[in-house]
Amino acid sequence: MTLGSMPGSSGYLDLYPERKMSYFGKPYVLGLTVVAGIGGLLFGYDTGVISGALLYIKDDFEAVNRSSFLQETIVSMALVGAIIGAASGGWINDAHGRKKATLVSDVVFAVGAVVMAAAPDPYVLILGRLLVGLGVGVASVTAPVYIAEASPSEVRGALVSTNVLMITGGQFLSYLINLAFTEVPGTWRWMLGVSGVPAVIQFSLMLCLPESPRWLFMKNKKDEAVTVMSKIYTLDRLEDEIDHLSASSEAERLKKNNVRYQDVFKSKEIRLAFIAGAGLQAFQQFTGINTVMYYSPTIVQMAGFSSNQLALLLSLIIAALNAAGTVVGIYLIDHMGRKKLALMSLSGVIVSLAILSGSFFAEAYSGSSTGVYGPLAIVGLALYIAFFAPGMGPVPWTVNSEIYPEAYRGICGGMSATVNWVSNLIVAQTFLSIAEALGTGATFAILCGIAVVALIFVGCYVPETKGLTFEEVERIWKERAWGNTYTRETGEGLLEEGLQGA
Numbered sequence: 001m002t003l004g005s006m007p008g009s010s011g012y013l014d015l016y017p018e019r020k021m022s023y024f025g026k027p028y029v030l031g032l033t034v035v036a037g038i039g040g041l042l043f044g045y046d047t048g049v050i051s052g053a054l055l056y057i058k059d060d061f062e063a064v065n066r067s068s069f070l071q072e073t074i075v076s077m078a079l080v081g082a083i084i085g086a087a088s089g090g091w092i093n094d095a096h097g098r099k100k101a102t103l104v105s106d107v108v109f110a111v112g113a114v115v116m117a118a119a120p121d122p123y124v125l126i127l128g129r130l131l132v133g134l135g136v137g138v139a140s141v142t143a144p145v146y147i148a149e150a151s152p153s154e155v156r157g158a159l160v161s162t163n164v165l166m167i168t169g170g171q172f173l174s175y176l177i178n179l180a181f182t183e184v185p186g187t188w189r190w191m192l193g194v195s196g197v198p199a200v201i202q203f204s205l206m207l208c209l210p211e212s213p214r215w216l217f218m219k220n221k222k223d224e225a226v227t228v229m230s231k232i233y234t235l236d237r238l239e240d241e242i243d244h245l246s247a248s249s250e251a252e253r254l255k256k257n258n259v260r261y262q263d264v265f266k267s268k269e270i271r272l273a274f275i276a277g278a279g280l281q282a283f284q285q286f287t288g289i290n291t292v293m294y295y296s297p298t299i300v301q302m303a304g305f306s307s308n309q310l311a312l313l314l315s316l317i318i319a320a321l322n323a324a325g326t327v328v329g330i331y332l333i334d335h336m337g338r339k340k341l342a343l344m345s346l347s348g349v350i351v352s353l354a355i356l357s358g359s360f361f362a363e364a365y366s367g368s369s370t371g372v373y374g375p376l377a378i379v380g381l382a383l384y385i386a387f388f389a390p391g392m393g394p395v396p397w398t399v400n401s402e403i404y405p406e407a408y409r410g411i412c413g414g415m416s417a418t419v420n421w422v423s424n425l426i427v428a429q430t431f432l433s434i435a436e437a438l439g440t441g442a443t444f445a446i447l448c449g450i451a452v453v454a455l456i457f458v459g460c461y462v463p464e465t466k467g468l469t470f471e472e473v474e475r476i477w478k479e480r481a482w483g484n485t486y487t488r489e490t491g492e493g494l495l496e497e498g499l500q501g502a
Helices: 010-015 017-024 027-060 062-066 068-096 098-118 122-149 153-180 187-193 196-206 213-218 222-232 235-256 268-286 289-302 308-332 338-366 374-388 394-402 406-438 440-461 470-481 488-501
Strands: none
Touching: 027 062, 027 068, 027 098, 027 122, 027 153, 027 187, 027 196, 027 222, 027 289, 027 308, 062 068, 068 098, 068 122, 068 406, 098 122, 098 187, 098 196, 122 153, 122 213, 122 394, 122 406, 153 187, 153 308, 153 394, 213 222, 213 235, 222 235, 268 289, 268 394, 268 406, 268 440, 268 470, 289 308, 289 374, 289 406, 308 374, 308 394, 338 374, 338 394, 338 440, 394 406, 406 440
């Protein structure tokens, strides 16, 4: 059987397109995806809720109201926790499995939510944000890998993107919660405390779900893995998948015993994969997405809309566009492909950031304080989300869940997620300060320039992985390390030879 006709290849799907849709109708596959994706919901809710809660935290704590640095610290301390969680999450995933890593993240997140809700001062609140960040960091590594390893290759992009939909859905939910509690005593305490509910729900449901079949194979628990796979794959596909995984996992298991962090940089093919994956994660943040999501109510107020409730309402619309755009991305990522989608997304982001920058520059140079150019800034925000959400939202997480060999997937996934959170921290911790020092227009102009660099990076370094098996993706990096260009046709014989050698 050739790769062009193998289940999971593009040719196979062209002949039998109904096979692709059948996986979306399998309750077991969807159940795994949705439950694992609650980790994304926690990620998204925490990202969005602090933007609205911060407006009311400033009212309760005078020290926070007087200090932009303290505001940034409350926002970004969750990111410090996420960096630590993501850095350790790769090891937890490899050593103890995707399921246990998810359970750990839920417990830590729930404890953090309680601490935030009960915080008597800004410093206890910051501690709660740190704990929540630890949980989010581990979940950000675990959820995409768990979904990817339990997904057929032809729908892997869409299912991993469902995790990103949960992130954007969590952001939208956070704005709804923010609006719901604006007139309730305790406002921000309810906003932050409610975040523990999804963590408790995921913990309860995850107890009923299995471990990733690929991780089980790596731990030589083949019988358990086959049981899980029989619920995921159609009967005519199952035997091929088991044989394929058995052949590749034996070689990966031998490698995994000796894998260390420094090995990522010693092997040229792994180094190339990590540069592509980590670069995507960094550019996702440095093009400003969480500047918009963390500070969108503040940005709206900068644009001349001073009311807290109006700022939250307009931010809710932005969050709804984010979620809707992710739904579009779920469809496009397995049709248009990862690379083309990212390039299209970044092109729109560049235009949108230019509009945002221009609107604030125009406001500054007009000398008006009435927010004449405010509507143009809102249009820029809306366009930014509309272009970012389908592409640069899901593509970095999807690509990072599929470009690393099994032996390196936990380590590299954790490292690239750490890059994402470090980049996120830098942006969140500096946005208000840079805006105060240089002006909001100049700040968005800087983000626009970074988006141009990101466009060039994706065009030069990120491969297309649409419809490829994990083994075919691994072959891409081997070929690049040898100075060749991999295609399904030229790589077919090499891949079969590699599998036989394993």
